[in-house]
Amino acid sequence: MGSYTNGVVGDQSGTSNGGDGGVAVDKGVDFANYFCTYAFLYHQKEMLSDRVRMDAYYNAVFKNKHHFHGKAVLDVGAGSGILAIWSAQAGARKVYAVEATSMAEHARAVVKANNLQDVVEVIEGSMEDVVLPEKVDVIISEWMGYFLLRESMFDSVICARDRWLKPTGVMYPSHASMWVAPIRSGLGDQKSNDYESSMEDWYRFTDQTKNYYGVDMSVLTKPFSQEQKKYYLQTSMWNNLHPHQVIGTAATVKEIDCLTASVSDILEIRSNFLSTVTLQNTRLCGFGGWFDVHFRGRKEDPAEKEIELTTAPSVNDGTHWGQQVFLLDPPIRVSEGDKLNASFSMNRSKENHRLMEVEFSCEIRQYSGELLPPFRNRYFIE
Template identity: 50%
Template sequence: MANYFITYSYLYHQKDMLEDHVRTGAYFNACMRNKAQFKDRVVLDVGTGSGILAIFAAKAGAKKVYAVEATSMAQHARELVDAQGLSKVVEVIQGTIESVTLPEKVDIIISEWMGYFLLRESMLDSVLVARDKFLKPDGALYPSHARMFLAPIRSQLTQNRFQECSNSVENWHDFVADMKEYYDVDLNCLTESFIEEQQDYFVKTATWADVHPNQLLGPPVCFASLDLLTVTQDEIKKALEANYSMHLPQMCTVEGLAGFFDVEFKGSPSNPATDCVLLSTAPSATGATHWGQLIFSLQPGIPCPQNSTIEGKIDITRRGDNHRLLDVTLSEQALRMGENNRKDLAKYLFHIE
């Protein structure tokens, strides 16, 4: 994340996203199943990348599409637009959305801005800037709404991560002994820092995973919802704080929480979608989207009796050293076993790199 835009200037990265057919198919359907909403409209594609969403909008009937791209991928987008015979409709503009100007207001803003756990990368900031600068008062955003979820899971991955951390620390102790024996240099003064470093990486960093539905120990809970037409830039930059309560219908051991999101293409009150399309990154038996799910590992696992509840508070904040990365805190956690039986649980801090 040292230079956020560089990765998106490579075709291999665009290919990774395009071949995610859940993602690409959802945007295609949102346009093609709502041609009445796009017909003769002016559309802005924020972060067009390869230009694929701008092409979808044009094929759905838009009379003009402004496709804004911050990186040199803009040149490839122009080539792709030209190859489709759409250069009279789609205008590719290289620059950040914060710096460009348009000759007119737009009816629709379309963008694929979502990062891991929805908010990583903070590209939503740019979409809201575009909305406030360029969207007509009765305009629509595609997608229009977003939701964030947590679900309790069992996962060998959490055990593996802790074992990797333990193995790394054990290897360090052997290394310290070797350095003392061979070179008479005592590195023990660095041991505590090394352990903290390894725990930060293996234990406190959320891990990408393709979670199968049979790993779920209870139904996912929605802890946050965003209406992209009304949420403000100030609100999205603040820490997201929410409470959650997860029901465990069977006796189990919760080894982690899976975080994921979905977005909906509902149009706007003035121009509602005919067919509301849902793009979900929830665990699926057919495999994960490129977003997958993020696993927040809980070790040791939490033994839960039948019909118990894990409740707590989640705080999502932007990293001070890089606003595109996130810190996630799970606090005020408790296992509730009946109305008057409550057991306090540990507090956890995770990084989303």
């Protein structure tokens, strides 16, 4: 099989300065490239229509009212304001709903329509710049991007926590985990065919340009091929996987305690993991990545009812996050009992701190004991 090289995870509502350990970013550029998306109601509607997401947050708040009753709450990246409204309905004394975009105007309208304007204060501005009149007891936020860390919004939550959360305060969610597993998928064949078609079209183009216009463009064939490979074969994909597409045991590659994590902890994710193939005579077509978040409260002040939000492959509709799919080209034939000894790394893109670069390295020991040639793939989550 030899050694392969493939290529980032992509955007929700986030940081302006990179925070602890981060790199300074131009706020105007960041807003134009990222925050502006969240100013549109269609995008808010997509998230609000995700029943798995909505049910998890609703249950986390209303099954743990003791964390909210009579308390001050900060909603980071408030969007339409629904989490702030739920916090108020659960008995919060005061809710500060911070939203970086003009969606704040719509949030104010929704808050007023629900007669909560005396409790919920919507503040339009960057979380890094906003000044609150008091420390808060709870920080609630839906900060998760594709494969959890895409968009780097957690930076803003960390900033809010370090500036405004009381020493006894709780985080909603409180914990997060990232998972990967080997998968089978027809997407790889489709993308490989798309790449081949793009190259056939390129060869026709260069022939015609030379024959009709007397200019030889074939010197650009290699860079064009690299460009198309990155687009079709090296850029990870969003997909809703079925559990039957997972062909081996899943592994946790990162666990995050939202109460203690720093930006430095998430700038670079590295993990070595083992997976055992669980299907007879199948194809390893790549890896799938997903995340869970948990609402546990804190050790000294635990949740009365712990709630989990998972984006794992589902027999139902799943979530709007789906899973991140990292395709292997070409696929590798594997069978039940084969062992995958893999390493995973994820870093922020140097060009855009909200995008990610991922690398998988893997060797496969077949059930018979034979060791297959290792492979290493790079991916871009965009």
